[in-house]
Amino acid sequence: MHWSSLTALALVAPSTALIRFGCSQLTVQRVDPLVNPGISPSPHLHQIIGGNAFNISMDPREDIGEKATCTTCQFSEDFSNYWTAVLFFRARNGSYHRVPQVPNIGFEGSNGGMTVYYMQDGLANYQQTSKVTAFKQGFRMLIGEASYRSKQQATRFRQITYTCLQDLGTRFPESMHFPTKPCPAGIMANVRFPTCWDGKNLDAPDHMSHMAYPESGTFESGGPCPASHPVRVPQLMYETIWDTSQFNEKEVWPEDGSQPFVWSMGDHTGFGSHGDYIFGWKGDSLQRAMDSACYVNCPTLKTQSVPAMNKCKYNEVLVDEPIDGWLDSIPGNPMEKMESK
Template sequence: MKWYTVSAALIAPSQAALRFGCSTLSIQRLDPLVEPGHVPSAHVHQIVGGNAFNATMTGDIGEKGTCTTCTFTEDFSNYWTADMFFKHENGSYKKVPIMQNTALPNGIIGGMTIYYTQKDFNSNGNQKITAFPPGFRMTVGSPTIDTLDRAKKNVGLRFVCLQDKGTRFPELPDFPTKPCKGGIMTVHHFPACWDGKNVDSPDHQSHMYNTAKEAFLEAGPCPSSHPVRVPQVAYETLYDTTQFNNMWPKDGSNPFYLAYGDNKGYGTHADYLFGWKGDSLQKAMDSSCMFNACENGRPLKSQGVAAMNNCAVKSAIKENLDGWLKELPGSGGMKARREVKFKA
């Protein structure tokens, strides 16, 4: 395990808040964190970010990518979540299409909205934020969580039943129980307290500590065991479930499944692999910009939608993910939930 020494936090006048879009890089069964080297992995993920993504990822990812699907051209990180499927009453499945967030430039293909914040949704903070070091990675949530009570304790991992793309509340710990007029949004907030030493841990979570609160509220102070405040990373993914609203099961049961076979949403989870080039993220965190004011060299280099959409990686698995499928790819996911080891 590689160790890092971090200097004591310094009070700064203002720390940046980033919000930006990343189009879809790939949708396939690869997971270089939880199942490194396995081709295919247990279930389908949507991946965004740098094109160095593959089944086994080590070292400084920021020096390995040649393009990124994200707004900032210095960000070769990878961000991924389990994909979503609709189950028809006849037993067949269809992948739910992903749509762009209303706050992002038009034309982004699928993807996610990514946040690096310190305080809350509307303002910068005044704490020193330390950027992640090369090789850093983490996960949040676990597909082994299978009760509502346990899901409620996973603060920041939520679903939103959209009236339109601007809907943000209420946040639910499980899938909506009725058709949503504007689709479903999944929200994943990662911990923002780091032990300052380990870029990873066996469960991909113990090197981090979560003081986050619901929604984009400012997280609490970091404990002495994990004293280093890092950016509060969060993902928003919008699924266009509206095309299935007239197919809602007659018995009222939820027809949507996360790719590992979860139709409750209790086990929603996400993965992060740091890949910002050089000290670009630290420069951004030390600035006072907010959201799109950080683009165009102020201080981060950025790119247009066409370049974002043109970056992609080929699937390592020859597998049909389009149209109506007889089963979830990966044998329905329940087998995968038993075999893949996550921290519960």
């Protein structure tokens, strides 16, 4: 389905909540305050969006919705931080180049970043008839496993996928592995989080076990949450468009024709894709949005312009290392570490 179809449906959809918004880039560094708090540098490079209260440790006792002074997101009450790994292109000569991000349709002019969704029923159900409980201050979660390299492993997680873009409106089909052929308009990486919460823990040692998938069916089909995780929360989804089109000449791809893209943790398969989230909406703004007549946009939330999104920066350089231009290795040398095992 193309994004234009979703836009058209917005005109007829019931007045319950699905919000979609763009966020410009905040910083790209080898930092991971969720999995590796206080460690500099973290094992692999991440691209981060959201509020400028982001830091190396992200103390869960701090309310980042109050601490932050700006956000790279369209809804200016959202000071959450969202991040994923970074995509690299590996040329035939063995050198690497970071793949730039481009904005989604509707957010032209933003400095890369991602598109974020909070949904009551998922994109497959445009009716959006359910009620959900918004995340709480201090809440955080992770989906995906950076070390996974097989489809069998990755099936543990639902709907972490890729779309080979024929144009910026392409949404289907999706695959669990990297596209194997050049994609005319780039590769979209899709990350969808679980939607059932245990109702007690704001985090877990693995940053996952306080969350669960519906015990039957799917979020989109209205599948019930398991008794262990009875609280239905919004479906959080990231879309990141990586502009791989500038690396589509087959002459620079590997001689055997295999796909040349690799995540910053050294994953050539795509099965190691993952996303991190730390909640930071100000006050009860997210719950108000989920309870309101919001569809794509939301009149109950304050918005800011694209230039204002781009202006918000996290200027602290926590890890001073080259990440742009042609590099002999990916920051942190994940490929070398894998080969030495």
